[in-house]
Amino acid sequence: MTPYRLPFKRIPCAIAFALVLGLTASVFGQVGGAGGATAGSSGGVGGETRGVTRLQGRILCVRCSLEDVRAAHPELSKEKLYMLTREQQHAALELDRVNNAEHWENITLTEQIQVRGEDQLWKTLTSDTTRNQELEIVGVLRNTGTLDITSVSPPTASLPTTGNGVYQERR
Numbered sequence: 001m002t003p004y005r006l007p008f009k010r011i012p013c014a015i016a017f018a019l020v021l022g023l024t025a026s027v028f029g030q031v032g033g034a035g036g037a038t039a040g041s042s043g044g045v046g047g048e049t050r051g052v053t054r055l056q057g058r059i060l061c062v063r064c065s066l067e068d069v070r071a072a073h074p075e076l077s078k079e080k081l082y083m084l085t086r087e088q089q090h091a092a093l094e095l096d097r098v099n100n101a102e103h104w105e106n107i108t109l110t111e112q113i114q115v116r117g118e119d120q121l122w123k124t125l126t127s128d129t130t131r132n133q134e135l136e137i138v139g140v141l142r143n144t145g146t147l148d149i150t151s152v153s154p155p156t157a158s159l160p161t162t163g164n165g166v167y168q169e170r171r
Contacts, residue, residue, distance in 0.1 A: 053104065053141040056097040056155050058134055059084075062126045064092055066111060082108065084125070084147075086115045091126050096134070107141055117149035124152045 069092045082093045098104045139149040
């Protein structure tokens, strides 16, 4: 029985070496993502995240639409309103501050923000007792526009700095 032969006779050793070297270099070159991890950020896989995101604002209503909120509060700026959605639930957020406004604006191109997190965090966020009260929402904002919430609480007295180092007021 004759062994199976490839349609070509032989790949020169230099070409094989270049292919292996090129593949290895491209894999290692992607570890940090575009620009790699920066000080104060978690880096993530392929630059997926930019560290902790801290939002301050208030939930205006639950199970309503942004149109309902705009009708009830015409004085509110359109750029400050977001619809947080979790499964089939949603809540309107008036955003006052975010610790990295540039990253927030790059990721949240729409008014819809998908939220993930423990059930208790969503219950705290949308409860009647916290509605219309200033809250601080802490989580990780993904490049997909999903916010993975890790805590919901009254705002801290002194605003911590993360990422680029400043708490930025939304305009």
